[in-house]
Amino acid sequence: MPRTAQRTIHFVQRWEHFEHGADVGVRGYGATLAEAFEQAALALTAVITDPATVRPLEHVEVSCEAPDNELLLAEWLNAIVYEMATRRMLFSRFAVRLESDGLSGEAWGEPVEAARHHPAVEVKGATYTQLRVAPEGDGWVAQTVVDV
Amino acid sequence: MELNLFEKAGDYEWVIPRQGAMRVPAVIYASEALVRDMDRKVYEQAVNVAALPGIVKASYAMPDAHWGYGFPIGGVAAFDPDAGGVVSAGGVGFDISCGVRCLHTGLARADIEQVQAPLAHELSRAIPAGVGSTGEIRLGEKEMDAMLAGGAAWAVQRGWGEAADLERIEEHGQMKHAKPGNVSAQAKKRQRDEMGTLGSGNHYLEIQEVTSVFDADIAAAYGLAQGDIVVMIHCGSRGLGHQIGTEYLKRMAVSAAQHGIALPDRELACAPISSDVGQEYLGAMRAAINCALANRQILTHLVREVFRRMRPEARLPLLYDVSHNTCKVEEHRADGGVRKLYVHRKGATRAFGPGHPDLPVAFRDAGQPVLIGGSMGTGSYVLAGTKESEALAFSSACHGAGRAMSRHQALKNWQGRQVVNELAARGILIKSPSMRGVAEEAPGAYKDVAAVVDAADAAGLARKVARVEPLVCIKG
Numbered sequence: 001m002p003r004t005a006q007r008t009i010h011f012v013q014r015w016e017h018f019e020h021g022a023d024v025g026v027r028g029y030g031a032t033l034a035e036a037f038e039q040a041a042l043a044l045t046a047v048i049t050d051p052a053t054v055r056p057l058e059h060v061e062v063s064c065e066a067p068d069n070e071l072l073l074a075e076w077l078n079a080i081v082y083e084m085a086t087r088r089m090l091f092s093r094f095a096v097r098l099e100s101d102g103l104s105g106e107a108w109g110e111p112v113e114a115a116r117h118h119p120a121v122e123v124k125g126a127t128y129t130q131l132r133v134a135p136e137g138d139g140w141v142a143q144t145v146v147d148v
Numbered sequence: 149m150e151l152n153l154f155e156k157a158g159d160y161e162w163v164i165p166r167q168g169a170m171r172v173p174a175v176i177y178a179s180e181a182l183v184r185d186m187d188r189k190v191y192e193q194a195v196n197v198a199a200l201p202g203i204v205k206a207s208y209a210m211p212d213a214h215w216g217y218g219f220p221i222g223g224v225a226a227f228d229p230d231a232g233g234v235v236s237a238g239g240v241g242f243d244i245s246c247g248v249r250c251l252h253t254g255l256a257r258a259d260i261e262q263v264q265a266p267l268a269h270e271l272s273r274a275i276p277a278g279v280g281s282t283g284e285i286r287l288g289e290k291e292m293d294a295m296l297a298g299g300a301a302w303a304v305q306r307g308w309g310e311a312a313d314l315e316r317i318e319e320h321g322q323m324k325h326a327k328p329g330n331v332s333a334q335a336k337k338r339q340r341d342e343m344g345t346l347g348s349g350n351h352y353l354e355i356q357e358v359t360s361v362f363d364a365d366i367a368a369a370y371g372l373a374q375g376d377i378v379v380m381i382h383c384g385s386r387g388l389g390h391q392i393g394t395e396y397l398k399r400m401a402v403s404a405a406q407h408g409i410a411l412p413d414r415e416l417a418c419a420p421i422s423s424d425v426g427q428e429y430l431g432a433m434r435a436a437i438n439c440a441l442a443n444r445q446i447l448t449h450l451v452r453e454v455f456r457r458m459r460p461e462a463r464l465p466l467l468y469d470v471s472h473n474t475c476k477v478e479e480h481r482a483d484g485g486v487r488k489l490y491v492h493r494k495g496a497t498r499a500f501g502p503g504h505p506d507l508p509v510a511f512r513d514a515g516q517p518v519l520i521g522g523s524m525g526t527g528s529y530v531l532a533g534t535k536e537s538e539a540l541a542f543s544s545a546c547h548g549a550g551r552a553m554s555r556h557q558a559l560k561n562w563q564g565r566q567v568v569n570e571l572a573a574r575g576i577l578i579k580s581p582s583m584r585g586v587a588e589e590a591p592g593a594y595k596d597v598a599a600v601v602d603a604a605d606a607a608g609l610a611r612k613v614a615r616v617e618p619l620v621c622i623k624g
Binding site for chain 1: 189214215238280282334337338347349394401413414415417556583584588624
């Protein structure tokens with residue numbers, strides 16, 4: 001497994017869901033903006049399944065571009081949604097590297113297995129509802145509502 | 149919501165007068181109790197939609213309205229292309245052309261009860277459902293484009309269904325002016341393995357019994373009678389539609405400023421109908437409508453194959469197929485004349501009244517069947533479009549029950565196995581690959597669908613025809 005995944009293994013949970021009538025809000029916190037994005041992606045996985053059941057066996061790379069941090073969060077989550085949908089995988093480890101006009105991201109996971117993951121619902125995409133990326137306390141918060 | 153936010157125009161009509169940036173008023177059709185229970189966000193979103201360029205008459209919310217993204221779910225808004233009107237990806241939704249179709253079976257409850265468990269089992273094997281499931285149909289590039297242009301008509305040509313099905317589908321099974329070339333390679337890739345799949349979440353396939361008939365004449369015109377068994381399918385355009393929604397939401401958000409559109413919130417991302425991005429979206433969105441129609445047609449074929457094995461005497465003709473996440477060009481009376489408008493229905497069903505030229509001949513006197521999905525374990529409804537609905541909300545009605553609580557809260561309240569057992573004790577068999585999914589979709593997590601359709605009926609949006617209750621439910 002690449003070393004960047006090892007780094008994320010020691011993260012404590014710094015994500016949560018927030019209430020939205022029909023859909024689900026995902027929120028990640030981090031000491032850095034990149035960490036907040038990684039945690040938001042974990043919150044995305046948790047909409048579908050318990051991330052602890054997903055083994056980080058295979059690895060994919062994505063890159064995203066957007067004119068600002070908020071649209072970039074939506075792009076990042078949508079890139080993960082796309083990889084989940086087309087590879088039929090779930091992911092439980094994420095690493096994000098921010099670049100001048102976007103980000104490079106990595107995700108580790110495994111093919112979805114209904115009997116073990118009990119996937120509750122597929123995520124259709126990240127909306128811009130309650131979309132917010134901002135400094136908060138000593139770090140960053142990154143959140144939006146995903147459509148299920 | 150507090151009722152003093154509104155001017156009461158009738159027992160089922162609540163008006164937010166023009167104020168601030170609103171170009172038109174907003175109107176919610178619902179009972180007092182439903183309005184009280186609605187999220188304040190419905191108010192905010194209905195008001196925001198009323199401020200979009202080119203909106204005509206009013207921004208409407210149906211009795212099942214709830215907090216969506218940009219537009220409320222249960223939102224209806226029409227835009228005039230000649231008045232700078234816009235098209236909005238968020239106003240259609242990610243699951244483009246999500247909808248409901250209903251099949252007759254010609255069977256009675258006793259016929260199902262004899263084979264209920266094996267039938268449920270066979271359906272769950274035949275219908276790919278849930279996260280990560282794939283269909284057996286793989287479309288190459290040329291076939292994918294043919295499907296996106298042809299919709300259910302394409303599916304019937306390929307042997308998945310009968311020609312007679314097509315006249316019982318909106319747009320006769322084929323959305324015109326679809327542009328498969330406007331659909332990205334990513335969207336097509338996302339659909340590659342998903343033709344003929346049900347999806348997850350609130351999507352389902354049910355065997356249902358007609359348990360009440362409210363309007364005998366219209367029910368007869370629809371071929372429905374007390375005790376009839378029908379099959380109802382609720383699903384949409386799968387990954388292809390989701391990807392189109394995702395891509396165009398971003399393009400519209402990024403390009404809004406250059407079109408001179410000041411968005412109160414980016415979730416309202418939209419583009420002028422006449423703009424390049426607006427036109428490209430319309431072509432792609434129509435292709436996604438065809439994808440949804442083809443998908444429901446293939447699922448219909450899979451259901452018919454199962455019934456052919458289990459109940460060979462049954463024929464399963466289509467009653468009707470409606471879509472409730474769309475933008476369609478329609479002629480409506482507005483501001484003293486008939487105008488061609490771009491009508492967005494986001495979680496709202498088209499409900500053409502008697503005499504409308506787009507209806508199949510068999511329904512010309514009765515009005516369009518309006519199929520309303522409830523939660524598993526409660527019931528669903530068949531309604532009929534009314535003449536007065538045209539003047540109320542561009543011939544639109546509700547689409548479902550709407551959630552009463554979040555998925556998170558539902559998981560705290562119920563366990564999937566317990567829900568399955570309780571419904572089994574009432575004679576309802578649930579088949580799902582995910583018990584967590586079942587818990588999140590527990591009947592108690594939804595509003596009372598009866599209250600929603602009663603309000604739609606009382607408001608005049610559509611007329612109640614029949615109630616159906618499930619015997620078998622296949623969930624994703």
